[in-house]
Amino acid sequence: MTSSDTVTPPAAGRLSTGELAVTRHLLVHGPATRGDLSDLLRVSPASMSRLARSLVSDGIVAENAEPVPGVGRPRQILSVVPGARHVVGCKLTATRAYGVVCDMLGDVSATAETALPAPDAGGTVPVAATVRALAQLVGRLARRVPSVDGVGVSLGGVIAGRAVVREGTFLGWRDVDLAGPLRQRTGLPVVVTNDVTALAREQLWFGAGRTHATFGVITVGAGLGFGVVREGVVVEQLIDNGHLLAHAPLDGRGPRCGLGHRGCVAAYLNRDDIERRAAMAFDEVVRRAGDGDRAATAVIDGAARALGHLAATFAGALQTTHIVLAGEDIAAVAASPAMAEAVADRLRPGPRETQRCSLDITVAPLTFSDWAQGAAVAGIQAVLGAA
Numbered sequence: 001m002t003s004s005d006t007v008t009p010p011a012a013g014r015l016s017t018g019e020l021a022v023t024r025h026l027l028v029h030g031p032a033t034r035g036d037l038s039d040l041l042r043v044s045p046a047s048m049s050r051l052a053r054s055l056v057s058d059g060i061v062a063e064n065a066e067p068v069p070g071v072g073r074p075r076q077i078l079s080v081v082p083g084a085r086h087v088v089g090c091k092l093t094a095t096r097a098y099g100v101v102c103d104m105l106g107d108v109s110a111t112a113e114t115a116l117p118a119p120d121a122g123g124t125v126p127v128a129a130t131v132r133a134l135a136q137l138v139g140r141l142a143r144r145v146p147s148v149d150g151v152g153v154s155l156g157g158v159i160a161g162r163a164v165v166r167e168g169t170f171l172g173w174r175d176v177d178l179a180g181p182l183r184q185r186t187g188l189p190v191v192v193t194n195d196v197t198a199l200a201r202e203q204l205w206f207g208a209g210r211t212h213a214t215f216g217v218i219t220v221g222a223g224l225g226f227g228v229v230r231e232g233v234v235v236e237q238l239i240d241n242g243h244l245l246a247h248a249p250l251d252g253r254g255p256r257c258g259l260g261h262r263g264c265v266a267a268y269l270n271r272d273d274i275e276r277r278a279a280m281a282f283d284e285v286v287r288r289a290g291d292g293d294r295a296a297t298a299v300i301d302g303a304a305r306a307l308g309h310l311a312a313t314f315a316g317a318l319q320t321t322h323i324v325l326a327g328e329d330i331a332a333v334a335a336s337p338a339m340a341e342a343v344a345d346r347l348r349p350g351p352r353e354t355q356r357c358s359l360d361i362t363v364a365p366l367t368f369s370d371w372a373q374g375a376a377v378a379g380i381q382a383v384l385g386a387a
């Protein structure tokens with residue numbers, strides 16, 4: 001928000017631009033006084049009072065007196081009412097839907113999961129039956145909280161308009177409107193988000209975004225995924241679905257990826273490529289590496305080295321000092337010292353260079369419930385009217 005009196009008329013249930021800025025600040029940084037918010041968000045004290053009154057009367061925010069030692073008048077502290085909104089988040093995999101129901105702070109009240117229908121002969125998971133299964137999952141979770149205000153669904157692939165699955169990587173979907181039918185069945189607003197984008201949204205409000213306005217997310221699991229946050233704004237749809245980074249060359253004499261590139265990042269790091277090359281399941285490679293098997297250790301070290309280079313390249317292109325690593329396979333890969341060695345080597349300055357750069361890499365192995373929580377946070381942001 002740039003001007004004190006900029007007010008966008010909210011859609012039903014959504015917040016105005018000013019109300020959203022206040023709510024977002026309180027959600028991300030915790031309780032604050034009207035005076036602090038007025039300074040931080042650059043709104044006049046009179047406007048801030050109006051915004052606070054309206055948020056309090058809508059039940060989104062509570063204002064409580066906090067005694068100040070030695071001063072007669074207590075301070076008025078604004079804080080978000082966590083239960084003011086609830087959203088169901090669902091993460092779809094090839095075979096299952098994992099659901100959570102969250103409050104405004106993204107805290108999970110309940111979890112549930114359900115099997116998705118089996119794919120047809122052409123490898124496509126039936127859409128109508130999937131919508132029915134999701135609606136039932138939403139219904140089960142909705143019973144665990146007083147009321148539900150929206151639904152966020154996340155899945156791997158390319159999503160258009162926060163509604164249509166252009167390319168559903170693991171479901172065999174092409175141009176499937178998922179939000180429309182699910183909205184009809186549940187009677188709730190529905191947003192559909194790429195799963196890594198949803199995770200970036202969750203990190204923006206409740207993770208890396210608290211300290212970094214710009215950061216990248218890399219997920220390593222069934223495929224490589226990328227999320228981008230620039231100056232506090234999530235990039236909703238990547239122009240290349242992460243292709244350019246995933247296939248960046250590392251070693252012209254290295255193994256080939258599924259697309260035939262020699263020694264690209266994916267050739268070392270993508271689970272399918274690792275399994276094809278090792279002729280065994282990824283978990284088995286990890287187990288053997290843990291037992292000291294040299295060939296398996298070399299595979300994991302190669303993946304870790306590729307990940308280190310990928311993180312460094314991503315950070316350099318984004319001009320950030322923070323990269324979040326996540327995904328089912330990340331713990332096994334990031335445990336190898338080869339990742340940190342690759343990053344350190346990339347950061348090492350030349351003999352006459354004085355500028356030093358650091359790269360802060362955090363590792364967050366994710367369960368499917370964590371992925372669903374990301375979908376829920378994307379849903380909360382949509383319900384509140386956040387971009």
Ligand SMILES: [Zn+2]
Pocket residue numbers: 246247257258259260261264265266267
């Ligand atoms: Zn490649």
